[in-house]
Amino acid sequence: MNDKDNIAKSESTEQKIKEAARRVFTSKGYAGTRTRDIAEESGYNLALINYYFRSKEKLFEIIMMENLQLFIGSIIGMLNNEATSLDEKIDQLVTYYVDMLMVNPGIPVFILNLVNNNPSALFEGVLGGNTVSDTVFATQFKEQMKKKKLTIHPLHLFMNIVSLTVFPFASAPMIKAKNGISDEEYNQLMLERKILIPKWIKVMMDM
Amino acid sequence: MNDKDNIAKSESTEQKIKEAARRVFTSKGYAGTRTRDIAEESGYNLALINYYFRSKEKLFEIIMMENLQLFIGSIIGMLNNEATSLDEKIDQLVTYYVDMLMVNPGIPVFILNLVNNNPSALFEGVLGGNTVSDTVFATQFKEQMKKKKLTIHPLHLFMNIVSLTVFPFASAPMIKAKNGISDEEYNQLMLERKILIPKWIKVMMDM
DNA sequence: AGTGACATTAATCATCTGATTAAATCAACT
DNA sequence: AGTTGATTTAATCAGATGATTAATGTCACT
Structure with missing residues (x-):
């Protein structure tokens, strides 16, 4: 039995469609993306996305859950870790968000939209x-x-921690455009913040 | 000549449609609102919105400009005021944003969407x-x-100033939902921040 | 009452869009 | 080669949506 090839192939295109959907949904939101956009972005036919994921809505829910998990899933564990000090938690939170957002800069706006439109x-x-x-x-x-x-x-x-860390990523396009800053310069600023924010937080709470 | 009545009437409904559009666009974004939503929200017929504002797009541009003006229009003057000290500018910025956002809490997410989707x-x-x-x-x-x-x-x-001030409004629905906090309690927190943020900023920049 | 200009409505159009279907292609196995 | 089941495609459908149109209403002025 070489279902393997079939399965491999299938998972490959299913995965590719999901990745395409992730990109499109994350940047344009639910209402703003057409199923056809996802098809085009993935390189596959329109009917494929309904073949693999019953509907646009189901597909969106998958992406939504993954993004939510990325944004808040990991931090609950950090906040409830008995083994780390408060200062260590602050370091961890900032590091986690900066690292994650440098790879997924679209997540914050996606989440904010979600929260504003959903029950x-x-x-x-x-x-x-x-x-x-x-x-x-x-x-x-x-x-x-x-x-x-x-x-x-x-x-x-x-x-304060989340604001100082996340908002600069959410507003990055505006700040870049308005200040003529390149992507590299902006990334550099974000890396500086990874060091600075924990220091800032500690003096703020020490007044 | 009593155009006055006509004009008054006309401006009234035009204004009402614009207000309805502002509410709907600001909460659901461009793609997420149907012209019919605006009609319903305003209480007028669907055709009226095209009668007064040639198209959904034109109407959106008006709302967009007003919201942009609200969000960044006033602060350029503040930043370039030769007569105020740095500390005073910080106070002014925070006060302006907190006061404005308590009245228009939907503005931040609206702007962030704009920036992410537009050239x-x-x-x-x-x-x-x-x-x-x-x-x-x-x-x-x-x-x-x-x-x-x-x-x-x-x-x-x-x-830092904008993040600490604006982000808590953008993420308000999530924080409220997750922490079982009422609108009044949340407003109270925001009022506290109006006092605290300038103090925090000053010690942060003093390290 | 009649006229003209603006305001409002219901009905309709053309297009877009999510979804479905039926047929074609492909790979594995007999 | 033929069969079977999964994958992929082109064509099509039904409903939603932005826009238009033609008819009606309203009001001021004659």
């Missing part, structure tokens, strides 16, 4: 029930605040 | 030719850096 119920499932305030991360932060006699909501810390 | 040429016109590095703001920052024997790209400062 929040959808995210409950993916995100799990944990609120940021219930994480080890938040507990460690609250302890530190107590020592320094400060009171800042843990959400501020979390928002 | 950069479009923005040249709206943004004017000024790069951030050429502003009084950047000059003042460089001077301060020189005094403190530090070297940080002015763009980092600008990105």
Whole structure:
């Protein structure tokens, strides 16, 4: 039996279509992409995408889940890791996001669109029930605040980390266009931020 | 002559359609809104929107320009104001964005989509030719850096201000949903940030 | 009341788009 | 070579959508 060839072939084109769909959906959003765009981008026929993935919507859901996983899947573990200190968590978060976003710069805008157009119920499932305030991360932060006699909501810390790290990627096209900055220069700035943001965060929370 | 009544009537419905379009476009994006959505949201007939604004595209351009103006129009003046100190500029920027975004929370995602889907040429016109590095703001920052024997790209400062201020609004639906936070609580957090962000920025740039 | 200009509507058109179908191609095995 | 099952394609369908048109309504002025 050489289904292997068939399967290999099949998985190959299925995979190629999915990759094409990922590129198109991530850059143009759900409403903005036509099934024909995906067909063209993948190099295959229009009917193929419905043959492999029953519908445009099903295909989108797959891409959506993968992107959501990429954006928030890994960090829950980091936030709840008992073995790392608060400072280490900050380093990890920033490093994870910068590295991931340099490879997938379209993810933030994709996620933001998702969140703005979909019923929040959808995210409950993916995100799990944990609120940021219930994480080890938040507990460690609250302890530190107590020592320094400060009171800042843990959400501020979390928002600050994510904002400083993610927003420059989301707004990259605008900043590049407006400041005549090349892709290489921009990447250089992002690499600088990978070092700077943890330092910044630490002094911010130390006021 | 009582064109007044006609004009008043006309401007009223034209205005109402534009407001409806603003709401729909801002929340669903260009591809995601159907002309029929705008008609329904405005309470008027489908044909009316083409009667007043030749096409969906023309109408979108109007909304787009207004939103762009809201998002970046006012800040160029702030950045180039010779009469204010760097610290005052930071305060002004944060205050402007927080106040504006509490009224128009959909603007950031709208702008980010725009920037990701459109040719950069479009923005040249709206943004004017000024790069951030050429502003009084950047000059003042460089001077301060020189005094403190530090070297940080002015763009980092600008990105930090905008990131810390704008991103929490863009990601509000996700954060609210994930943390079970009400609109009032979230607004409260944003008001706190209006005070905190300038302080944070100042210690960050003082390391 | 009649006229003219603008405002509004319902009905219709042409095109786009997601999906389906039926036929053709291909690879593996007998 | 023939059979079988999976893959791929071209052609087509049905519904959605942006736009247009022709008819009707409204209002000020004569």
